[in-house]
Amino acid sequence: MNARRLRVARVMLWSVFAAILFVRVVSGRDQGSGWTGIALAGLSYPLLAAIIAGRRSLRTRIWLVAGLAVTAVLPFAVVSDDWDWVPWALAAGVLCAFPPRVGWPLFAVILLAVGAYAVHLGDNAPMYVPDVVAATVDREVVTADDALIVFSLVTLVEMVRCLGIAQQEAARLAQLRERTRVDGELRDVIGRRLQAILFRLRRASAEDREEASRDVAAASESARSTLAEVRALADSYRSNPGAGGSPPIESPRVARIAMVAVALIQCGLVMNNLYPSPPGGLFPLGSDRLAVAWTLIAALAVLFAVKPTRIVLAAQTALILVPLLFLNADGWSRVLPLLIGTVLVRVRPPWSWAAVAVLIGGHYWMLAAAADSVLHGVTGLVGDVILAVWVYSLSRLADLVAVLRRSRQEIAASAVLIERTRIARDLHDVLGFRLSAVALKGELAVRLLDRDPARAADEVGALIEVVGDGILELQDVTGDRTRLRLAAEAVAARDLLEVAGIRVDLTLQAGPLADDSDTVGALILREAVTNVLRHSVARRCEISVVDEEGSVWIRVLNDGVVEHTDSARSGNGLENLARRVEGRLTAAANYADGTFELRAQLSSGHMAMID
Numbered sequence: 001m002n003a004r005r006l007r008v009a010r011v012m013l014w015s016v017f018a019a020i021l022f023v024r025v026v027s028g029r030d031q032g033s034g035w036t037g038i039a040l041a042g043l044s045y046p047l048l049a050a051i052i053a054g055r056r057s058l059r060t061r062i063w064l065v066a067g068l069a070v071t072a073v074l075p076f077a078v079v080s081d082d083w084d085w086v087p088w089a090l091a092a093g094v095l096c097a098f099p100p101r102v103g104w105p106l107f108a109v110i111l112l113a114v115g116a117y118a119v120h121l122g123d124n125a126p127m128y129v130p131d132v133v134a135a136t137v138d139r140e141v142v143t144a145d146d147a148l149i150v151f152s153l154v155t156l157v158e159m160v161r162c163l164g165i166a167q168q169e170a171a172r173l174a175q176l177r178e179r180t181r182v183d184g185e186l187r188d189v190i191g192r193r194l195q196a197i198l199f200r201l202r203r204a205s206a207e208d209r210e211e212a213s214r215d216v217a218a219a220s221e222s223a224r225s226t227l228a229e230v231r232a233l234a235d236s237y238r239s240n241p242g243a244g245g246s247p248p249i250e251s252p253r254v255a256r257i258a259m260v261a262v263a264l265i266q267c268g269l270v271m272n273n274l275y276p277s278p279p280g281g282l283f284p285l286g287s288d289r290l291a292v293a294w295t296l297i298a299a300l301a302v303l304f305a306v307k308p309t310r311i312v313l314a315a316q317t318a319l320i321l322v323p324l325l326f327l328n329a330d331g332w333s334r335v336l337p338l339l340i341g342t343v344l345v346r347v348r349p350p351w352s353w354a355a356v357a358v359l360i361g362g363h364y365w366m367l368a369a370a371a372d373s374v375l376h377g378v379t380g381l382v383g384d385v386i387l388a389v390w391v392y393s394l395s396r397l398a399d400l401v402a403v404l405r406r407s408r409q410e411i412a413a414s415a416v417l418i419e420r421t422r423i424a425r426d427l428h429d430v431l432g433f434r435l436s437a438v439a440l441k442g443e444l445a446v447r448l449l450d451r452d453p454a455r456a457a458d459e460v461g462a463l464i465e466v467v468g469d470g471i472l473e474l475q476d477v478t479g480d481r482t483r484l485r486l487a488a489e490a491v492a493a494r495d496l497l498e499v500a501g502i503r504v505d506l507t508l509q510a511g512p513l514a515d516d517s518d519t520v521g522a523l524i525l526r527e528a529v530t531n532v533l534r535h536s537v538a539r540r541c542e543i544s545v546v547d548e549e550g551s552v553w554i555r556v557l558n559d560g561v562v563e564h565t566d567s568a569r570s571g572n573g574l575e576n577l578a579r580r581v582e583g584r585l586t587a588a589a590n591y592a593d594g595t596f597e598l599r600a601q602l603s604s605g606h607m608a609m610i611d
Contacts, residue, residue, distance in 0.1 A: 012393035013153040019386045040075035044089040061097040068093045091147035178416045192496045193226040198467040199500040199533040220442025227435035237424035337384045341391020434470040486521035493529040507544040528556040536560040552602040
């Protein structure tokens with residue numbers, strides 16, 4: 001679907017491009033240019049086509065624009081002024097090849113050069129000053145008009161291409177953002193409770209019967225409440241599609257600006273043609289009608305700038321057609337192609353085709369009546385077609401871009417919904433089952449403690465495995481995140497340990513850290529707290545994060561250490577963290593008083609790479 005839309009957009013662009021080339025050739029012959037001058041001017045068209053056809057490196061674009069500049073002045077060396085100099089290809093090339101901060105100033109310089117050349121021609125010919133001004137404006141308008149038409153279509157085609165490519169990426173990013181957000185929720189709500197349950201069960205396996213009974217009962221009750229929260233979360237993920245409604249989709253800004261700009265250019269050309277000239281001028285018009293024309297032009301400019309509706313279309317039609325009855329038809333009809341294109345867009349077939357046929361036929365009749373040659377009439381007719389097709393193409397491409405933007409939002413929203421549904425299913429099917437097992441087996445273990453302690457111990461051991469597997473599966477639901485904050489992790493660690501029945505003394509006296517340093521510290525603290533819950537029967541834990549002489553020191557000290565857990569304490573987790581801080585991490589147990597201490601040093605500017 002996207003490939004077909006892109007092909008349609010490109011067909012619109014190249015159709016308008018070919019029509020402009022035809023008009024320039026016919027206009028050159030109509031102005032008396034020789035075939036040599038026309039052929040030399042045509043050398044710029046392949047270079048512009050190369051810029052339009054695809055993305056090029058900056059160096060290639062510079063060389064292509066340089067070639068356009070050479071071909072824009074080359075005919076002067078061969079045929080002098082015997083050709084129709086309208087360097088629209090160069091003007092379009094600088095807009096398409098360079099960023100706005102470079103392209104638009106160069107575009108303005110080109111228009112100034114065109115105006116200076118028109119004045120030069122007027123000085124060398126017996127023309128009145130107003131006629132020189134009119135000829136200057138006319139040449140600048142044609143250059144700007146053709147360049148803006150091509151540039152706007154090229155820009156919109158590129159938008160269509162980029163939006164098509166971005167749809168899949170938008171869905172992936174939306175899914176990743178949702179996964180990250182849900183990951184935080186699950187860690188806060190479910191992860192901490194599972195860790196606390198696991199801690200109580202492990203502690204129960206090392207306690208006497210009375211204390212073990214209390215811990216297993218508490219773990220069983222906690223499993224039931226956690227199960228209720230899991231079900232509530234799963235239901236909320238299914239029922240809530242995620243973020244709020246999408247913002248309204250508008251047509252691209254470049255389309256609106258280009259439409260208004262070309263409409264204003266055409267209106268300016270109309271006033272240039274209608275402005276009263278000295279005796280012998282081309283389009284004499286009284287001051288009263290001129291005032292009316294100015295008013296109508298201002299109204300038209302406003303109508304082309306506002307959102308198109310049926311009322312706006314009716315007003316545009318009246319303001320364009322009615323003045324033909326009392327103003328100079330050849331001059332005023334310059335705005336007729338804008339109406340033709342608007343009718344093609346806003347009126348449904350077959351009525352649109354009938355209306356366009358009447359408008360084009362009537363305009364050709366007016367052009368033929370006023371023209372002094374058949375070529376002049378043909379040129380005017382093709383000019384109508386170019387502007388009408390441009391208005392139609394610009395509007396359709398703008399609509400297409402809006403559709404693609406809406407489609408991208410819908411795809412992203414669908415990806416979020418799919419992700420939430422998957423997480424809800426995994427929570428219910430996996431964790432729901434395990435928590436139910438913990439609750440039931442925990443009650444069974446409590447009853448067995450008095451009658452069959454050995455079997456009760458086996459049940460508690462099995463529960464430890466069930467909860468441990470549940471914690472791992474919870475991580476698989478959303479995947480692990482790498483961007484963490486040390487201060488927030490310290491507070492979360494305190495809350496988790498307190499839920500597990502451990503008294504915590506927390507000291508936070510560190511300033512802000514770089515992102516990577518913050519994450520490394522948070523990972524160290526998370527691993528340390530995990531070890532406290534997994535490898536000890538702690539009653540008390542001290543956590544401190546302090547800034548000393550340009551370094552941040554993390555210290556975790558807990559009691560409840562037993563000798564057989566030491567080997568587990570020196571596993572891969574702490575070894576990986578030691579590598580992240582370049583070995584500035586120590587961890588050791590003191591079996592004399594049953595404590596374990598972890599110390600890590602982070603530089604304030606530490607930028608360790610997170611794997």
